[in-house]
Amino acid sequence: MSRSNYRLPRRKVLALLAAAPIAVSSRSAFAQEPIKIGGIFPLTGGNSVFGNQNFQGVETAIDLINDRGGVKGRKIQLFKGDGNSPQAAISETNRLASREGVRIFVGSSTSAVGMVASQEAERNGAFYWEGMAVANNYTERDFKSVFRMGLSASGLGQPAPLYTAEVLAPMLKADPKTLKVAVVAEDSAFGVDVSKAAIDQAEKLGMKIGLRELYSAKTTDLSPLVLKLRSFNPDVIIATQFINDAILLQRQMKEINYSPRAFVGTSAGHSTLSLAEAIGNDVNGIFSSSFPLEANVNSLSAATRTDRDEFVKRYEARYKVTPAVQESLGFVVGMALARDILGNAASDSAADLRDASLKADVPLGSYINGWGLKFDDKGQNQRAFGSVVQWQDQKMISVYPEANKLRDPIMVPLPAWNTR
Known part of the structure:
Protein backbone atom coordinates (compact mmCIF):
# COMPACT_ATOMS: atom_id res chain seq x y z
CA MET A 1 0.00 0.00 0.00
CA SER A 2 1.41 3.44 -0.89
CA ARG A 3 2.07 6.00 1.85
CA SER A 4 -0.43 8.43 0.25
CA ASN A 5 -3.21 5.84 0.43
CA TYR A 6 -2.50 4.78 4.04
CA ARG A 7 -4.98 6.17 6.56
CA LEU A 8 -5.47 5.47 10.29
CA PRO A 9 -9.02 5.17 11.53
CA ARG A 10 -10.28 8.62 12.57
CA ARG A 11 -11.01 7.48 16.13
CA LYS A 12 -7.44 6.26 16.61
CA VAL A 13 -5.95 9.46 15.22
CA LEU A 14 -7.96 11.58 17.62
CA ALA A 15 -6.96 9.37 20.53
CA LEU A 16 -3.26 9.70 19.69
CA LEU A 17 -3.49 13.45 19.26
CA ALA A 18 -5.25 13.82 22.59
CA ALA A 19 -2.77 11.61 24.43
CA ALA A 20 0.45 13.05 23.01
CA PRO A 21 0.43 16.53 24.57
CA ILE A 22 -0.62 15.07 27.92
CA ALA A 23 2.32 12.69 27.97
CA VAL A 24 4.80 15.39 26.97
CA SER A 25 3.32 17.86 29.43
CA SER A 26 3.42 15.29 32.21
CA ARG A 27 7.09 14.46 31.59
CA SER A 28 7.97 18.15 31.45
CA ALA A 29 6.10 18.93 34.64
CA PHE A 30 7.82 16.07 36.48
CA ALA A 31 11.25 17.21 35.33
CA GLN A 32 10.59 20.75 36.54
CA SER A 152 25.21 16.18 70.43
CA ALA A 153 25.85 18.25 73.56
CA SER A 154 28.42 15.64 74.60
CA GLY A 155 30.28 16.04 71.33
CA LEU A 156 30.25 19.82 71.65
CA GLY A 157 31.32 20.00 75.30
CA GLN A 158 34.12 17.43 75.33
CA PRO A 159 36.78 19.26 73.26
CA ALA A 160 37.03 22.10 75.83
CA PRO A 161 38.51 20.00 78.68
CA LEU A 162 40.47 17.85 76.22
CA TYR A 163 42.17 20.93 74.82
CA THR A 164 42.68 22.32 78.31
CA ALA A 165 44.46 19.15 79.40
CA GLU A 166 46.44 18.47 76.23
CA VAL A 167 47.45 21.98 75.16
CA LEU A 168 46.62 24.72 77.66
CA ALA A 169 48.00 23.01 80.77
CA PRO A 170 51.51 22.58 79.28
CA MET A 171 51.42 26.19 78.03
CA LEU A 172 50.48 27.30 81.54
CA LYS A 173 53.27 25.09 82.94
CA ALA A 174 50.83 23.13 85.05
CA ASP A 175 49.70 19.54 85.56
CA PRO A 176 46.09 19.22 84.31
CA LYS A 177 45.16 17.60 87.62
CA THR A 178 46.29 20.69 89.56
CA LEU A 179 44.63 23.31 87.38
CA LYS A 180 41.87 25.35 89.01
CA VAL A 181 38.91 25.12 86.64
CA ALA A 182 35.55 26.90 86.81
CA VAL A 183 32.55 25.85 84.68
CA VAL A 184 29.78 28.40 84.15
CA ALA A 185 26.66 28.12 81.99
CA GLU A 186 23.25 29.60 81.30
CA ASP A 187 20.45 27.34 82.52
CA SER A 188 18.66 26.34 79.31
CA ALA A 189 18.86 22.76 78.05
CA PHE A 190 21.78 23.82 75.88
CA GLY A 191 23.75 25.25 78.78
CA VAL A 192 22.96 22.39 81.15
CA ASP A 193 23.75 19.59 78.68
CA VAL A 194 26.92 21.07 77.19
CA SER A 195 28.41 22.12 80.53
CA LYS A 196 27.67 18.69 82.01
CA ALA A 197 29.47 17.06 79.08
CA ALA A 198 32.46 19.32 79.73
CA ILE A 199 32.47 18.48 83.45
CA ASP A 200 32.16 14.74 82.81
CA GLN A 201 35.06 14.81 80.36
CA ALA A 202 37.19 16.91 82.70
CA GLU A 203 36.64 14.48 85.55
CA LYS A 204 37.59 11.54 83.32
CA LEU A 205 40.88 13.34 82.70
CA GLY A 206 41.43 13.77 86.44
CA MET A 207 40.78 17.51 86.36
CA LYS A 208 38.96 18.99 89.35
CA ILE A 209 36.15 21.48 88.83
CA GLY A 210 36.42 23.90 91.73
CA LEU A 211 33.45 26.11 90.82
CA ARG A 212 30.23 25.17 89.00
CA GLU A 213 27.68 27.91 88.38
CA LEU A 214 24.40 27.97 86.45
CA TYR A 215 22.65 31.31 85.98
CA SER A 216 19.37 32.38 84.40
CA ALA A 217 19.46 32.53 80.61
CA LYS A 218 17.38 35.73 80.90
CA THR A 219 19.80 37.57 83.18
CA THR A 220 20.92 41.11 82.43
CA ASP A 221 23.52 41.26 85.20
CA LEU A 222 26.37 38.81 85.69
CA SER A 223 28.30 40.86 88.24
CA PRO A 224 27.54 38.37 91.07
CA LEU A 225 29.05 35.61 88.92
CA VAL A 226 32.07 37.77 88.09
CA LEU A 227 32.70 38.39 91.79
CA LYS A 228 32.54 34.64 92.50
CA LEU A 229 35.00 33.98 89.69
CA ARG A 230 37.39 36.64 90.94
CA SER A 231 37.22 35.18 94.44
CA PHE A 232 37.89 31.63 93.23
CA ASN A 233 40.52 32.88 90.74
CA PRO A 234 40.53 29.89 88.36
CA ASP A 235 43.30 29.17 85.89
CA VAL A 236 40.71 28.27 83.24
CA ILE A 237 37.06 29.20 82.78
CA ILE A 238 34.93 26.91 80.61
CA ALA A 239 31.72 28.73 79.69
CA THR A 240 28.52 27.77 77.85
CA GLN A 241 26.66 30.91 76.79
CA PHE A 242 24.54 32.46 74.06
CA ILE A 243 25.60 35.73 72.47
CA ASN A 244 24.05 38.31 74.83
CA ASP A 245 25.37 36.75 78.04
CA ALA A 246 28.74 35.99 76.41
CA ILE A 247 29.15 39.68 75.62
CA LEU A 248 27.90 40.68 79.07
CA LEU A 249 30.34 38.42 80.93
CA GLN A 250 33.37 39.74 79.05
CA ARG A 251 32.32 43.36 79.56
CA GLN A 252 31.68 42.92 83.28
CA MET A 253 34.95 41.04 83.81
CA LYS A 254 36.75 43.93 82.13
CA GLU A 255 34.94 46.48 84.29
CA ILE A 256 36.55 45.07 87.42
CA ASN A 257 39.80 44.23 85.62
CA TYR A 258 39.51 40.49 86.20
CA SER A 259 40.49 37.73 83.79
CA PRO A 260 41.48 34.05 84.13
CA ARG A 261 44.70 32.71 82.64
CA ALA A 262 42.63 31.07 79.85
CA PHE A 263 39.00 31.33 78.76
CA VAL A 264 37.33 28.53 76.79
CA GLY A 265 33.77 28.90 75.50
CA THR A 266 31.67 26.06 74.14
CA SER A 267 30.26 27.25 70.83
CA ALA A 268 27.12 29.45 70.53
CA GLY A 269 28.04 32.87 71.94
CA HIS A 270 31.79 32.31 71.58
CA SER A 271 31.71 31.01 68.01
CA THR A 272 29.93 33.82 66.17
CA LEU A 273 31.27 36.95 64.49
CA SER A 274 28.79 38.95 66.58
CA LEU A 275 31.08 38.52 69.61
CA ALA A 276 33.96 40.31 67.89
CA GLU A 277 31.61 42.96 66.56
CA ALA A 278 30.46 43.68 70.11
CA ILE A 279 33.72 43.64 72.10
CA GLY A 280 36.40 44.33 69.48
CA ASN A 281 39.97 43.44 70.43
CA ASP A 282 38.81 42.10 73.80
CA VAL A 283 37.77 38.95 71.94
CA ASN A 284 41.37 38.09 71.08
CA GLY A 285 42.76 35.12 72.98
CA ILE A 286 39.38 33.54 73.77
CA PHE A 287 39.02 29.87 72.80
CA SER A 288 35.84 28.04 71.92
CA SER A 289 35.04 24.35 71.80
CA SER A 290 32.97 24.45 68.65
CA PHE A 291 31.51 22.98 65.56
CA PRO A 292 34.49 22.99 63.19
CA LEU A 293 35.10 26.24 61.37
CA GLU A 294 37.15 24.70 58.60
CA ALA A 295 39.58 21.88 58.01
CA ASN A 296 43.23 21.77 57.13
CA GLY A 386 34.03 18.98 67.64
CA SER A 387 37.01 21.26 67.37
CA VAL A 388 38.57 24.26 69.10
CA VAL A 389 38.94 27.71 67.59
CA GLN A 390 40.74 30.74 68.98
CA TRP A 391 40.05 34.39 68.33
CA GLN A 392 43.13 35.95 66.76
CA ASP A 393 43.00 39.47 65.28
CA GLN A 394 39.20 39.36 65.73
CA LYS A 395 38.96 36.25 63.54
CA MET A 396 38.24 32.65 64.50
CA ILE A 397 41.20 30.38 63.77
CA SER A 398 41.08 26.57 64.02
CA VAL A 399 43.68 25.29 66.48
CA TYR A 400 42.48 21.74 67.34
CA PRO A 401 42.41 18.84 66.41
CA GLU A 402 45.32 18.39 64.02
CA ALA A 403 43.03 17.65 61.05
CA ASN A 404 41.53 21.13 61.47
CA LYS A 405 44.49 23.07 62.85
CA LEU A 406 45.53 26.09 60.84
CA ARG A 407 47.68 27.99 63.37
CA ASP A 408 49.21 27.64 66.82
CA PRO A 409 47.42 29.19 69.80
CA ILE A 410 48.57 32.58 71.07
CA MET A 411 48.03 34.79 74.16
CA VAL A 412 48.35 32.01 76.75
CA PRO A 413 48.16 33.09 79.48
CA LEU A 414 45.73 35.88 78.64
CA PRO A 415 47.41 39.30 78.78
CA ALA A 416 45.96 42.35 80.52
CA TRP A 417 42.78 43.76 79.02
CA ASN A 418 44.50 46.86 77.68
CA THR A 419 47.04 44.85 75.66
CA ARG A 420 44.74 42.48 73.75
Whole structure:
Protein backbone atom coordinates (compact mmCIF):
# COMPACT_ATOMS: atom_id res chain seq x y z
CA MET A 1 0.00 0.00 0.00
CA SER A 2 1.41 3.44 -0.89
CA ARG A 3 2.07 6.00 1.85
CA SER A 4 -0.43 8.43 0.25
CA ASN A 5 -3.21 5.84 0.43
CA TYR A 6 -2.50 4.78 4.04
CA ARG A 7 -4.98 6.17 6.56
CA LEU A 8 -5.47 5.47 10.29
CA PRO A 9 -9.02 5.17 11.53
CA ARG A 10 -10.28 8.62 12.57
CA ARG A 11 -11.01 7.48 16.13
CA LYS A 12 -7.44 6.26 16.61
CA VAL A 13 -5.95 9.46 15.22
CA LEU A 14 -7.96 11.58 17.62
CA ALA A 15 -6.96 9.37 20.53
CA LEU A 16 -3.26 9.70 19.69
CA LEU A 17 -3.49 13.45 19.26
CA ALA A 18 -5.25 13.82 22.59
CA ALA A 19 -2.77 11.61 24.43
CA ALA A 20 0.45 13.05 23.01
CA PRO A 21 0.43 16.53 24.57
CA ILE A 22 -0.62 15.07 27.92
CA ALA A 23 2.32 12.69 27.97
CA VAL A 24 4.80 15.39 26.97
CA SER A 25 3.32 17.86 29.43
CA SER A 26 3.42 15.29 32.21
CA ARG A 27 7.09 14.46 31.59
CA SER A 28 7.97 18.15 31.45
CA ALA A 29 6.10 18.93 34.64
CA PHE A 30 7.82 16.07 36.48
CA ALA A 31 11.25 17.21 35.33
CA GLN A 32 10.59 20.75 36.54
CA GLU A 33 8.75 19.92 39.74
CA PRO A 34 10.89 21.32 42.57
CA ILE A 35 11.92 19.48 45.69
CA LYS A 36 10.48 21.49 48.56
CA ILE A 37 12.53 21.92 51.74
CA GLY A 38 11.44 23.94 54.75
CA GLY A 39 14.07 25.60 56.92
CA ILE A 40 12.94 26.01 60.54
CA PHE A 41 15.27 28.51 62.23
CA PRO A 42 14.91 31.41 64.70
CA LEU A 43 15.06 34.25 62.16
CA THR A 44 13.86 36.93 64.57
CA GLY A 45 14.20 37.32 68.33
CA GLY A 46 17.01 36.55 70.75
CA ASN A 47 18.59 33.69 68.79
CA SER A 48 18.20 35.23 65.34
CA VAL A 49 21.96 35.77 64.96
CA PHE A 50 22.56 32.01 64.88
CA GLY A 51 19.32 31.29 63.03
CA ASN A 52 20.08 33.59 60.12
CA GLN A 53 23.71 32.51 59.90
CA ASN A 54 22.70 28.83 59.84
CA PHE A 55 19.93 29.43 57.31
CA GLN A 56 22.19 31.48 55.03
CA GLY A 57 24.73 28.66 55.03
CA VAL A 58 22.04 26.15 54.06
CA GLU A 59 20.73 28.54 51.41
CA THR A 60 24.21 28.94 49.90
CA ALA A 61 24.54 25.15 49.63
CA ILE A 62 21.12 24.81 47.98
CA ASP A 63 21.92 27.59 45.50
CA LEU A 64 25.17 25.84 44.60
CA ILE A 65 23.42 22.50 44.11
CA ASN A 66 20.76 24.15 41.93
CA ASP A 67 23.39 25.90 39.82
CA ARG A 68 25.06 22.54 39.29
CA GLY A 69 21.85 21.12 37.85
CA GLY A 70 19.84 20.34 40.96
CA VAL A 71 19.11 16.85 42.25
CA LYS A 72 18.50 14.40 39.40
CA GLY A 73 17.46 17.32 37.21
CA ARG A 74 15.09 18.81 39.78
CA LYS A 75 15.73 22.14 41.46
CA ILE A 76 15.32 22.60 45.21
CA GLN A 77 12.91 25.23 46.52
CA LEU A 78 13.83 26.41 50.02
CA PHE A 79 11.11 27.84 52.29
CA LYS A 80 11.67 29.92 55.43
CA GLY A 81 9.99 29.12 58.73
CA ASP A 82 10.67 31.51 61.59
CA GLY A 83 11.00 29.32 64.68
CA ASN A 84 11.69 32.20 67.07
CA SER A 85 10.13 30.20 69.94
CA PRO A 86 9.04 26.58 70.44
CA GLN A 87 5.42 27.51 69.77
CA ALA A 88 6.37 29.40 66.62
CA ALA A 89 8.44 26.41 65.46
CA ILE A 90 5.40 24.14 65.84
CA SER A 91 3.21 26.60 63.96
CA GLU A 92 5.71 27.17 61.14
CA THR A 93 6.37 23.48 60.63
CA ASN A 94 2.66 22.80 60.30
CA ARG A 95 2.15 25.84 58.07
CA LEU A 96 4.80 24.73 55.60
CA ALA A 97 3.53 21.16 55.66
CA SER A 98 -0.15 22.03 55.12
CA ARG A 99 -0.01 25.15 52.93
CA GLU A 100 3.16 24.59 50.91
CA GLY A 101 3.20 20.81 50.79
CA VAL A 102 6.67 20.60 52.36
CA ARG A 103 7.68 17.09 53.39
CA ILE A 104 11.39 17.69 54.03
CA PHE A 105 12.66 19.98 56.78
CA VAL A 106 16.06 21.23 57.93
CA GLY A 107 16.95 23.08 61.15
CA SER A 108 17.25 24.35 63.80
CA SER A 109 19.95 26.45 65.59
CA THR A 110 18.62 25.67 69.08
CA SER A 111 17.44 22.50 70.80
CA ALA A 112 14.25 24.21 71.96
CA VAL A 113 13.27 24.75 68.32
CA GLY A 114 14.65 21.47 66.97
CA MET A 115 12.93 19.23 69.50
CA VAL A 116 9.41 20.47 68.73
CA ALA A 117 9.85 21.10 64.99
CA SER A 118 11.16 17.57 64.42
CA GLN A 119 8.29 16.18 66.48
CA GLU A 120 5.76 17.98 64.28
CA ALA A 121 7.54 16.82 61.13
CA GLU A 122 7.41 13.22 62.32
CA ARG A 123 3.71 13.61 63.15
CA ASN A 124 3.09 14.90 59.63
CA GLY A 125 4.94 11.98 58.05
CA ALA A 126 7.75 14.29 56.94
CA PHE A 127 11.55 13.97 57.06
CA TYR A 128 13.63 16.15 59.40
CA TRP A 129 17.36 16.82 58.91
CA GLU A 130 18.98 18.37 61.98
CA GLY A 131 22.34 20.04 61.98
CA MET A 132 22.54 22.44 64.89
CA ALA A 133 20.37 21.37 67.86
CA VAL A 134 22.57 19.53 70.37
CA ALA A 135 20.24 18.21 73.12
CA ASN A 136 21.49 14.75 74.06
CA ASN A 137 17.98 13.27 74.01
CA TYR A 138 17.26 14.56 70.50
CA THR A 139 17.98 11.15 69.01
CA GLU A 140 16.49 9.18 71.91
CA ARG A 141 12.83 9.58 70.94
CA ASP A 142 12.37 6.60 68.59
CA PHE A 143 11.45 8.81 65.64
CA LYS A 144 11.80 7.08 62.28
CA SER A 145 12.47 10.02 59.97
CA VAL A 146 14.56 12.38 62.12
CA PHE A 147 18.34 12.42 61.64
CA ARG A 148 21.00 14.63 63.20
CA MET A 149 24.08 15.29 61.13
CA GLY A 150 25.60 17.61 63.73
CA LEU A 151 26.95 17.12 67.22
CA SER A 152 25.21 16.18 70.43
CA ALA A 153 25.85 18.25 73.56
CA SER A 154 28.42 15.64 74.60
CA GLY A 155 30.28 16.04 71.33
CA LEU A 156 30.25 19.82 71.65
CA GLY A 157 31.32 20.00 75.30
CA GLN A 158 34.12 17.43 75.33
CA PRO A 159 36.78 19.26 73.26
CA ALA A 160 37.03 22.10 75.83
CA PRO A 161 38.51 20.00 78.68
CA LEU A 162 40.47 17.85 76.22
CA TYR A 163 42.17 20.93 74.82
CA THR A 164 42.68 22.32 78.31
CA ALA A 165 44.46 19.15 79.40
CA GLU A 166 46.44 18.47 76.23
CA VAL A 167 47.45 21.98 75.16
CA LEU A 168 46.62 24.72 77.66
CA ALA A 169 48.00 23.01 80.77
CA PRO A 170 51.51 22.58 79.28
CA MET A 171 51.42 26.19 78.03
CA LEU A 172 50.48 27.30 81.54
CA LYS A 173 53.27 25.09 82.94
CA ALA A 174 50.83 23.13 85.05
CA ASP A 175 49.70 19.54 85.56
CA PRO A 176 46.09 19.22 84.31
CA LYS A 177 45.16 17.60 87.62
CA THR A 178 46.29 20.69 89.56
CA LEU A 179 44.63 23.31 87.38
CA LYS A 180 41.87 25.35 89.01
CA VAL A 181 38.91 25.12 86.64
CA ALA A 182 35.55 26.90 86.81
CA VAL A 183 32.55 25.85 84.68
CA VAL A 184 29.78 28.40 84.15
CA ALA A 185 26.66 28.12 81.99
CA GLU A 186 23.25 29.60 81.30
CA ASP A 187 20.45 27.34 82.52
CA SER A 188 18.66 26.34 79.31
CA ALA A 189 18.86 22.76 78.05
CA PHE A 190 21.78 23.82 75.88
CA GLY A 191 23.75 25.25 78.78
CA VAL A 192 22.96 22.39 81.15
CA ASP A 193 23.75 19.59 78.68
CA VAL A 194 26.92 21.07 77.19
CA SER A 195 28.41 22.12 80.53
CA LYS A 196 27.67 18.69 82.01
CA ALA A 197 29.47 17.06 79.08
CA ALA A 198 32.46 19.32 79.73
CA ILE A 199 32.47 18.48 83.45
CA ASP A 200 32.16 14.74 82.81
CA GLN A 201 35.06 14.81 80.36
CA ALA A 202 37.19 16.91 82.70
CA GLU A 203 36.64 14.48 85.55
CA LYS A 204 37.59 11.54 83.32
CA LEU A 205 40.88 13.34 82.70
CA GLY A 206 41.43 13.77 86.44
CA MET A 207 40.78 17.51 86.36
CA LYS A 208 38.96 18.99 89.35
CA ILE A 209 36.15 21.48 88.83
CA GLY A 210 36.42 23.90 91.73
CA LEU A 211 33.45 26.11 90.82
CA ARG A 212 30.23 25.17 89.00
CA GLU A 213 27.68 27.91 88.38
CA LEU A 214 24.40 27.97 86.45
CA TYR A 215 22.65 31.31 85.98
CA SER A 216 19.37 32.38 84.40
CA ALA A 217 19.46 32.53 80.61
CA LYS A 218 17.38 35.73 80.90
CA THR A 219 19.80 37.57 83.18
CA THR A 220 20.92 41.11 82.43
CA ASP A 221 23.52 41.26 85.20
CA LEU A 222 26.37 38.81 85.69
CA SER A 223 28.30 40.86 88.24
CA PRO A 224 27.54 38.37 91.07
CA LEU A 225 29.05 35.61 88.92
CA VAL A 226 32.07 37.77 88.09
CA LEU A 227 32.70 38.39 91.79
CA LYS A 228 32.54 34.64 92.50
CA LEU A 229 35.00 33.98 89.69
CA ARG A 230 37.39 36.64 90.94
CA SER A 231 37.22 35.18 94.44
CA PHE A 232 37.89 31.63 93.23
CA ASN A 233 40.52 32.88 90.74
CA PRO A 234 40.53 29.89 88.36
CA ASP A 235 43.30 29.17 85.89
CA VAL A 236 40.71 28.27 83.24
CA ILE A 237 37.06 29.20 82.78
CA ILE A 238 34.93 26.91 80.61
CA ALA A 239 31.72 28.73 79.69
CA THR A 240 28.52 27.77 77.85
CA GLN A 241 26.66 30.91 76.79
CA PHE A 242 24.54 32.46 74.06
CA ILE A 243 25.60 35.73 72.47
CA ASN A 244 24.05 38.31 74.83
CA ASP A 245 25.37 36.75 78.04
CA ALA A 246 28.74 35.99 76.41
CA ILE A 247 29.15 39.68 75.62
CA LEU A 248 27.90 40.68 79.07
CA LEU A 249 30.34 38.42 80.93
CA GLN A 250 33.37 39.74 79.05
CA ARG A 251 32.32 43.36 79.56
CA GLN A 252 31.68 42.92 83.28
CA MET A 253 34.95 41.04 83.81
CA LYS A 254 36.75 43.93 82.13
CA GLU A 255 34.94 46.48 84.29
CA ILE A 256 36.55 45.07 87.42
CA ASN A 257 39.80 44.23 85.62
CA TYR A 258 39.51 40.49 86.20
CA SER A 259 40.49 37.73 83.79
CA PRO A 260 41.48 34.05 84.13
CA ARG A 261 44.70 32.71 82.64
CA ALA A 262 42.63 31.07 79.85
CA PHE A 263 39.00 31.33 78.76
CA VAL A 264 37.33 28.53 76.79
CA GLY A 265 33.77 28.90 75.50
CA THR A 266 31.67 26.06 74.14
CA SER A 267 30.26 27.25 70.83
CA ALA A 268 27.12 29.45 70.53
CA GLY A 269 28.04 32.87 71.94
CA HIS A 270 31.79 32.31 71.58
CA SER A 271 31.71 31.01 68.01
CA THR A 272 29.93 33.82 66.17
CA LEU A 273 31.27 36.95 64.49
CA SER A 274 28.79 38.95 66.58
CA LEU A 275 31.08 38.52 69.61
CA ALA A 276 33.96 40.31 67.89
CA GLU A 277 31.61 42.96 66.56
CA ALA A 278 30.46 43.68 70.11
CA ILE A 279 33.72 43.64 72.10
CA GLY A 280 36.40 44.33 69.48
CA ASN A 281 39.97 43.44 70.43
CA ASP A 282 38.81 42.10 73.80
CA VAL A 283 37.77 38.95 71.94
CA ASN A 284 41.37 38.09 71.08
CA GLY A 285 42.76 35.12 72.98
CA ILE A 286 39.38 33.54 73.77
CA PHE A 287 39.02 29.87 72.80
CA SER A 288 35.84 28.04 71.92
CA SER A 289 35.04 24.35 71.80
CA SER A 290 32.97 24.45 68.65
CA PHE A 291 31.51 22.98 65.56
CA PRO A 292 34.49 22.99 63.19
CA LEU A 293 35.10 26.24 61.37
CA GLU A 294 37.15 24.70 58.60
CA ALA A 295 39.58 21.88 58.01
CA ASN A 296 43.23 21.77 57.13
CA VAL A 297 43.29 21.61 53.33
CA ASN A 298 45.39 18.43 53.43
CA SER A 299 42.54 16.55 55.14
CA LEU A 300 40.01 17.39 52.42
CA SER A 301 39.27 15.70 49.11
CA ALA A 302 39.87 17.70 45.93
CA ALA A 303 36.13 18.06 45.34
CA THR A 304 35.64 19.34 48.88
CA ARG A 305 38.31 21.99 48.41
CA THR A 306 36.37 23.20 45.38
CA ASP A 307 33.19 23.29 47.48
CA ARG A 308 34.96 25.33 50.17
CA ASP A 309 36.27 27.90 47.70
CA GLU A 310 32.87 28.18 46.05
CA PHE A 311 31.11 28.56 49.39
CA VAL A 312 33.37 31.37 50.61
CA LYS A 313 33.17 33.20 47.28
CA ARG A 314 29.38 33.02 47.11
CA TYR A 315 28.83 33.90 50.77
CA GLU A 316 31.14 36.91 50.68
CA ALA A 317 29.56 38.17 47.47
CA ARG A 318 26.03 37.93 48.86
CA TYR A 319 26.45 38.90 52.53
CA LYS A 320 29.64 41.02 52.40
CA VAL A 321 31.27 39.11 55.25
CA THR A 322 33.58 36.11 55.50
CA PRO A 323 31.61 33.07 56.71
CA ALA A 324 32.47 31.63 60.12
CA VAL A 325 31.37 28.65 62.24
CA GLN A 326 27.58 28.93 62.06
CA GLU A 327 27.52 29.74 58.36
CA SER A 328 29.95 26.92 57.56
CA LEU A 329 27.86 24.47 59.57
CA GLY A 330 24.73 25.47 57.64
CA PHE A 331 26.54 24.92 54.34
CA VAL A 332 27.73 21.46 55.38
CA VAL A 333 24.24 20.47 56.54
CA GLY A 334 22.64 21.70 53.30
CA MET A 335 25.20 20.02 51.05
CA ALA A 336 24.85 16.68 52.82
CA LEU A 337 21.06 16.72 52.64
CA ALA A 338 20.91 17.68 48.97
CA ARG A 339 23.87 15.79 47.55
CA ASP A 340 24.24 12.71 49.72
CA ILE A 341 20.70 12.01 50.89
CA LEU A 342 18.31 13.38 48.24
CA GLY A 343 20.85 12.56 45.56
CA ASN A 344 20.90 8.88 46.56
CA ALA A 345 17.28 8.36 47.59
CA ALA A 346 14.80 6.44 45.43
CA SER A 347 12.34 9.32 45.89
CA ASP A 348 11.86 12.31 48.17
CA SER A 349 9.41 10.47 50.42
CA ALA A 350 10.26 10.25 54.12
CA ALA A 351 10.64 6.47 53.90
CA ASP A 352 13.11 6.63 51.01
CA LEU A 353 15.05 9.47 52.61
CA ARG A 354 15.29 7.44 55.80
CA ASP A 355 16.60 4.49 53.81
CA ALA A 356 19.18 6.68 52.04
CA SER A 357 20.27 8.15 55.38
CA LEU A 358 20.81 4.74 56.98
CA LYS A 359 22.84 3.63 53.94
CA ALA A 360 24.97 6.79 53.78
CA ASP A 361 28.69 6.09 54.11
CA VAL A 362 30.57 9.31 53.38
CA PRO A 363 34.23 9.35 54.50
CA LEU A 364 35.84 11.98 56.69
CA GLY A 365 37.10 14.97 54.71
CA SER A 366 34.11 14.98 52.37
CA TYR A 367 32.65 18.21 53.81
CA ILE A 368 34.39 21.55 54.18
CA ASN A 369 34.67 21.21 57.97
CA GLY A 370 36.31 17.77 57.73
CA TRP A 371 33.25 15.73 58.64
CA GLY A 372 31.91 12.58 57.02
CA LEU A 373 28.51 10.89 57.30
CA LYS A 374 27.60 7.56 58.90
CA PHE A 375 24.51 7.20 61.11
CA ASP A 376 23.91 4.87 64.01
CA ASP A 377 20.52 3.21 64.38
CA LYS A 378 19.20 6.19 66.35
CA GLY A 379 19.93 8.69 63.61
CA GLN A 380 23.11 10.27 65.06
CA ASN A 381 26.01 10.97 62.72
CA GLN A 382 29.10 9.13 63.94
CA ARG A 383 31.49 11.11 61.73
CA ALA A 384 30.81 14.53 63.21
CA PHE A 385 33.42 15.83 65.64
CA GLY A 386 34.03 18.98 67.64
CA SER A 387 37.01 21.26 67.37
CA VAL A 388 38.57 24.26 69.10
CA VAL A 389 38.94 27.71 67.59
CA GLN A 390 40.74 30.74 68.98
CA TRP A 391 40.05 34.39 68.33
CA GLN A 392 43.13 35.95 66.76
CA ASP A 393 43.00 39.47 65.28
CA GLN A 394 39.20 39.36 65.73
CA LYS A 395 38.96 36.25 63.54
CA MET A 396 38.24 32.65 64.50
CA ILE A 397 41.20 30.38 63.77
CA SER A 398 41.08 26.57 64.02
CA VAL A 399 43.68 25.29 66.48
CA TYR A 400 42.48 21.74 67.34
CA PRO A 401 42.41 18.84 66.41
CA GLU A 402 45.32 18.39 64.02
CA ALA A 403 43.03 17.65 61.05
CA ASN A 404 41.53 21.13 61.47
CA LYS A 405 44.49 23.07 62.85
CA LEU A 406 45.53 26.09 60.84
CA ARG A 407 47.68 27.99 63.37
CA ASP A 408 49.21 27.64 66.82
CA PRO A 409 47.42 29.19 69.80
CA ILE A 410 48.57 32.58 71.07
CA MET A 411 48.03 34.79 74.16
CA VAL A 412 48.35 32.01 76.75
CA PRO A 413 48.16 33.09 79.48
CA LEU A 414 45.73 35.88 78.64
CA PRO A 415 47.41 39.30 78.78
CA ALA A 416 45.96 42.35 80.52
CA TRP A 417 42.78 43.76 79.02
CA ASN A 418 44.50 46.86 77.68
CA THR A 419 47.04 44.85 75.66
CA ARG A 420 44.74 42.48 73.75
